[in-house]
Amino acid sequence: xxxxxxxxxxxxxxxxxxxxxxxxxxxxxxxxxxxxxxxxxxxxxxxxxxxxxxxxxxxxxxxxxxxxxxxxxxxxxxxxxxxxxxxxxxxxxxxxxxxxxxxxxxxxxxxxxxxxxxxxxxxxxxxxxxxxxxxxxxxxxxxxxxxxxxxxxxxxxxxxxxxxxxxxxxxxxxxxxxxxxxxxxxxxxxxxxxxxxxxxxxxxxxxxxxxxxxxxxxxxxxxxxxxxxxxxxxxxxxxxxxxxxxxxxxxxxxxxxxxxxxxxxxxxxxxxxxxxxxxxxxxxxxxxxxxxxxxxxxxxxxxxxxxxxxxxxxxxxxxxxxxxxxxxxxxxxxxxxxxxxxxxxxxxxxxxxxxxxxxxxxxxxxxxxxxxxxxxxxxxxxxxxxxxxxxxxxxxxxxxxxxxxxxxxxxxxxxxxxxxxxxxxxxxxxxxxxxxxxxxxxxxxxxxxxxxxxxxxxxxxxxxxxxxxxxxxxxxxxxxxxxxxxxxxxxx
Numbered sequence: 001x002x003x004x005x006x007x008x009x010x011x012x013x014x015x016x017x018x019x020x021x022x023x024x025x026x027x028x029x030x031x032x033x034x035x036x037x038x039x040x041x042x043x044x045x046x047x048x049x050x051x052x053x054x055x056x057x058x059x060x061x062x063x064x065x066x067x068x069x070x071x072x073x074x075x076x077x078x079x080x081x082x083x084x085x086x087x088x089x090x091x092x093x094x095x096x097x098x099x100x101x102x103x104x105x106x107x108x109x110x111x112x113x114x115x116x117x118x119x120x121x122x123x124x125x126x127x128x129x130x131x132x133x134x135x136x137x138x139x140x141x142x143x144x145x146x147x148x149x150x151x152x153x154x155x156x157x158x159x160x161x162x163x164x165x166x167x168x169x170x171x172x173x174x175x176x177x178x179x180x181x182x183x184x185x186x187x188x189x190x191x192x193x194x195x196x197x198x199x200x201x202x203x204x205x206x207x208x209x210x211x212x213x214x215x216x217x218x219x220x221x222x223x224x225x226x227x228x229x230x231x232x233x234x235x236x237x238x239x240x241x242x243x244x245x246x247x248x249x250x251x252x253x254x255x256x257x258x259x260x261x262x263x264x265x266x267x268x269x270x271x272x273x274x275x276x277x278x279x280x281x282x283x284x285x286x287x288x289x290x291x292x293x294x295x296x297x298x299x300x301x302x303x304x305x306x307x308x309x310x311x312x313x314x315x316x317x318x319x320x321x322x323x324x325x326x327x328x329x330x331x332x333x334x335x336x337x338x339x340x341x342x343x344x345x346x347x348x349x350x351x352x353x354x355x356x357x358x359x360x361x362x363x364x365x366x367x368x369x370x371x372x373x374x375x376x377x378x379x380x381x382x383x384x385x386x387x388x389x390x391x392x393x394x395x396x397x398x399x400x401x402x403x404x405x406x407x408x409x410x411x412x413x414x415x416x417x418x419x420x421x422x423x424x425x426x427x428x429x430x431x432x433x434x435x436x437x438x439x440x441x442x443x444x445x446x447x448x449x450x451x452x453x454x455x456x457x458x459x460x461x462x463x464x465x466x467x468x469x470x471x472x473x474x475x476x477x478x479x480x481x482x483x484x485x486x487x488x489x490x491x492x
Contacts, residue, residue: 032282034138037273038131044274045130051123058116066109071097086354087344096338096365100329107326114319121312124482128308130272132479137269139468139475142283144265146464148258149285151251154457157432158248161449164440165241240446247450287467289418290474293483296408302481303400310396317389324382331375336365404480411473414466421463428456 042048074094081088267277294302304310340363346356369375435452438444 032280034135037134037138037269037281040273040275041130041134042127045127045272046274048123048127048130051119051126055116055119055123058112058119061112062109062116065112066105068100068105069098071095081345083347083349084344086352086359087347087356089342090345091343093341093343094338094363095341096336096363098334098336098365098367100334101332102329104326104329107322107329110322111319111326114315114322118312118315118319121308121315125308125312128479128482132475134269134272135475136472137265137272138281138283139287139472141262141265141269141281142287143465143468144258144262145283146287146468147461148255148262150457150460150464151255151258154453155248155251155255157453158244158251161436161439161446161453162241162244162248164436165244165446168439168442169238169241240450244446244450247454287464287471289467290471292474292477296411299408299477299481300401300404302483303404304397306482307400307480308482310393310400313389313393313396317386317393320382320386320389324379324386327375327378327382330378331369331372333369334367336363336367338363338365400480404477407473407476407480410469411477414470414473417466418463418470421459421466425456425459425463428452428459432456 072095074096076092078090078092081090083089266279266281269281270277270279273279292299340359340361342359342361344354344356344358431452432449435444435449439446439449
């Protein structure tokens with residue numbers, strides 16, 4: 001037990017600074033990498049530091065429990081020397097040291113050592129939980145920022161489509177009455193006179209159509225007939241252009257909402273690192289898939305072997321066993337050894353050879369633990385605590401197994417989604433490029449182009465979210481089995 005405790009104390013500084021991270025990220029010690037953030041959290045997080053100091057406080061209980069009671073010194077001074085046959089007694093001093101029954105101090109020390117190890121496992125569990133929270137929030141930040149990037153790219157795509165649509169609409173015969181109100185964003189797509197010419201051209205087409213309808217109001221114009229019969233696939237309708245601007249405005253609003261979420265997640269992330277809420281947080285443009293270093297079916301066994309919560313409960317149960325041994329020893333008498341020293345002054349009336357000589361008397365005392373109720377109650381208390389620890393262990397192990405299967409399902413689902421959305425994104429991107437070229441050649445309708453653009457956008461969003469969900473599931477699996485904690489060679 002002593003050797004194991006010493007080993008924990010030696011490894012503690014390294015374990016405190018260790019970060020729970022995978023090989024592909026652990027190899028990148030960037031100033032603003034996830035690995036660096038985990039290092040900061042390990043040393044600066046208040047919850048981690050709280051558990052660390054609680055562990056250090058628990059270590060201080062070990063020498064307290066292993067020490068014998070303090071000796072007792074009593075002194076008595078006679079206001080008037082007491083006459084004895086051998087002289088006059090002026091003062092009396094008594095020193096007594098009590099010793100518990102054999103094995104009591106060792107059992108008490110073992111109990112405190114096991115409780116210190118339990119406190120250490122609690123510290124380790126808190127640290128691993130903070131690491132998991134840091135990773136989970138970092139992946140959530142990645143998803144938000146990736147969504148912003150994809151959405152901004154789609155806004156640019158919509159601007160390009162709008163530019164093509166405006167040019168096509170301007171060159172086509174009027175298909176409906178009225179003109180297309182140009183928004184500031186769409187006016188920016190056409191520079192200077194081109195924008196004004198486009199607006200005036202559409203207004204002229206609307207006026208011509210009104211003039212034609214006035215000539216023969218009972219007879220629809222050719223353009224109106226064409227609109228009622230359906231337009232050419234390559235010619236955008238006025239409603240399509242309206243829809244185009246509606247979608248663009250919706251994406252802009254979505255970007256603003258995502259930026260608000262980004263600020264909230266930054267504040268939460270910095271709270272784990274004990275930094276200012278507005279401190280900048282780095283996330284990469286692309287996220288590499290995380291992997292487990294062991295097989296999925298081995299994770300369940302590793303959870304039972306490595307999880308700090310189970311280790312903490314196990315140490316608590318073992319400390320109860322040590323406590324019960326201590327209680328048993330406390331039921332036996334305590335032995336006391338002492339010394340009584342009396343100061344004797346000379347007496348003129350005494351003719352004894354001992355006249356004026358101080359007295360020294362060795363003493364021994366024994367406690368009599370005859371009131372057994374308290375010892376029986378303490379023993380029963382230990383039995384109940386042991387039963388509670390065993391049930392707590394079984395309950396925690398069952399909950400961890402349930403979390404394992406949930407995390408495993410999340411991992412496998414995210415893995416399938418990454419593969420599916422990656423495949424669909426590639427096809428949708430190719431379809432979008434083809435459709436844009438076809439639309440520019442008036443061979444595809446604006447409606448089809450917008451539909452394929454939406455599919456491409458959805459697939460890209462889902463792919464980035466699935467990748468972040470995959471890494472989050474891996475982080476949860478590693479959190480459950482407390483693996484890996486970086487060693488020195490893994491930091492290189």
